[in-house]
Amino acid sequence: MSSGTILVTGATSGFGEAIAWIFAEKGYRLIITGRRRERLEALQQALVERCSAEVLPLCFDVRSRDQVEKAIGGLEATWRTIDVLVNNAGLALGRDAVHEADPDDWSTMLETNVMGLLYVSRAVIPLMIARQSGTVINIGSIAGKEAYPGGNVYSASKFAVDALTKSMRIDLLPHRIRVCQVAPGAAETEFSHVRFKGDSEKARQVYRGFAPLRASDIAEAVWFIASRPAHVCINDMVIMPTAQASAAHLHKSEH
Ligand code: NDP
Ligand code: 8X3
Numbered sequence: 001m002s003s004g005t006i007l008v009t010g011a012t013s014g015f016g017e018a019i020a021w022i023f024a025e026k027g028y029r030l031i032i033t034g035r036r037r038e039r040l041e042a043l044q045q046a047l048v049e050r051c052s053a054e055v056l057p058l059c060f061d062v063r064s065r066d067q068v069e070k071a072i073g074g075l076e077a078t079w080r081t082i083d084v085l086v087n088n089a090g091l092a093l094g095r096d097a098v099h100e101a102d103p104d105d106w107s108t109m110l111e112t113n114v115m116g117l118l119y120v121s122r123a124v125i126p127l128m129i130a131r132q133s134g135t136v137i138n139i140g141s142i143a144g145k146e147a148y149p150g151g152n153v154y155s156a157s158k159f160a161v162d163a164l165t166k167s168m169r170i171d172l173l174p175h176r177i178r179v180c181q182v183a184p185g186a187a188e189t190e191f192s193h194v195r196f197k198g199d200s201e202k203a204r205q206v207y208r209g210f211a212p213l214r215a216s217d218i219a220e221a222v223w224f225i226a227s228r229p230a231h232v233c234i235n236d237m238v239i240m241p242t243a244q245a246s247a248a249h250l251h252k253s254e255h
């Protein structure tokens with residue numbers, strides 16, 4: 001018997017992939033999503049082989065309302081009993097000052113981090129309401145709590161996630177659905193590779209001289225939140241590397 005069903009967006013790398021692993025190890029059925037189909041299929045195969053997990057890969061772009069509605073609306077009855085939704089898919093693009101940044105990057109960040117989260121939530125939450133139970137965990141960021149140089153629109157998108165988490169919690173209060181947020185500081189995933197558009201040296205520099213968070217640190221926190229008894233809601237968890245005191249204060253060693 002499975003422990004429950006989780007849908008995690010952005011499972012093709014980083015936090016999402018680590019979240020898929022931990023929930024598979026705990027006996028959950030998994031709906032894993034992302035745009036890179038080959039990665040989804042490889043992850044599905046590995047989860048089945050190593051954890052005997054039941055896995056459904058759904059390939060869609062969270063920015064497309066149509067794709068989101070078709071993918072989630074088309075779920076067979078056995079997959080519609082989603083207990084945990086992790087809104088994790090997201091990205092930063094660029095770290096330039098606001099007067100120098102590329103407005104196309106702004107659109108991509110806002111469409112992914114804000115509209116994507118909303119489209120997926122809009123499609124999944126009615127399934128939870130029908131069962132009067134569920135847990136929604138939004139992946140925010142320290143950038144959604146504090147501004148930092150060059151963070152501008154990425155930060156704005158994560159401030160929006162912070163606000164939406166609070167507002168969704170109020171909307172879903174009558175339905176016994178928990179709405180939670182995990183807000184991490186610097187974590188070494190593909191995040192900086194994407195942010196710096198494939199410039200791997202620039203991405204490596206971000207994590208040099210200190211111990212960043214690992215994807216598994218965030219996955220363990222998500223598991224902790226989801227596995228609390230039904231009467232306990234962890235509203236918000238800010239998780240930082242010990243070497244990072246705020247969005248803009250990072251202690252790096254010389255060597
Ligand atoms: P990764 O780049 O490793 O993973 C991002 C995931 O999001 C990928 O699986 C990617 O899948 C998916 N994704 C991106 N855009 C879309 C899209 N349009 N449609 C569907 N899926 C999409 O980064 P992280 O794991 O670090 O990031 C996960 C979340 O954590 C993000 O929301 C990020 O903002 C947040 N975060 C990251 C921090 C960090 O320092 N790493 C710190 C704080 C928060 P694919 O490309 O296959 O579509
Ligand atoms: C990612 C962390 O500080 O690079 O959300 O914005 S940060």
